[in-house]
Amino acid sequence: MQVTGxxxxxxxxxxxxxxxxxxxxxxxxxxxxxQDDLGLVHLRAGASLIDLVDVAGTLGRRGGEAPTGTAGNMDHLCxxxxxxxxxxxxxELQAHGVEVGEIAERYGASGRATSIYLxxxxxxxxELRAG
Structure with missing residues (x-):
């Protein structure tokens, strides 16, 4: 596997x-x-994105409590x-003992692509994605 960015x-x-x-x-x-129905805004940061998830929105409520001094605010790195x-x-991931999560097509900095969560x-x- 080769990470490109x-x-x-x-x-x-x-x-x-x-x-x-x-x-x-x-x-x-x-x-x-x-993606207002999810409470998600994608901001362009050069070739990458910074995604903001509203903790009170549909997607944000799935992630637990809001960020505080003891609870972090990063959901994941892609x-x-x-x-x-x-x-x-x-x-390859399973050979290293890594549990692989949902594989699906998702929106990212380069548009929609298949990705894997772990x-x-x-x-x-x-999140690992084609790129």
């Missing part, structure tokens, strides 16, 4: 409008895509993988 990072947020304004006005990001072959990747040894969420 970061596709997107997902942040769980309590104040969507304030976060969008910060990333647009302070960091120069632009809204690339919205890495692009060269020569993405779902079955070969699944076998966790690192400390429980951090990872």
């Amino acid at each position: 970061i596709d997107h990072v997902v942040l769980r947020v309590k104040h969507m409008d304030r976060m969008i304004a910060f990333y647009q006005e302070v960091l120069g990001c632009q809204v690339a895509h919205r 890495l692009r993988v060269a020569d993405f072959d779902v079955q070969a990747l699944r076998q 966790s690192d040894p400390e429980g951090n969420g990872l």
Whole structure:
């Protein structure tokens, strides 16, 4: 497996409008895509995306409590993988004792592509996608 870059990072947020304004006005990001039914906004950050998930929205409620001093706000890190072959990747991960999550087509920095969810040894969420 060869990682070719970061596709997107997902942040769980309590104040969507304030976060969008910060990333647009302070960091120069632009809204690339919205999925308002999920409470999800994708911000373009160069070749990558910063995804903001409203903790009160449909998707955000699935992730537990809102970010605090003791609860983090990163949902997962998405890495692009060269020569993405779902079955070969699944076998390689399982050979390393990694439990593979849902495989599906999802929206990311390069548009829609197949991706796989998993966790690192400390429980951090990872998504691997074609790229």
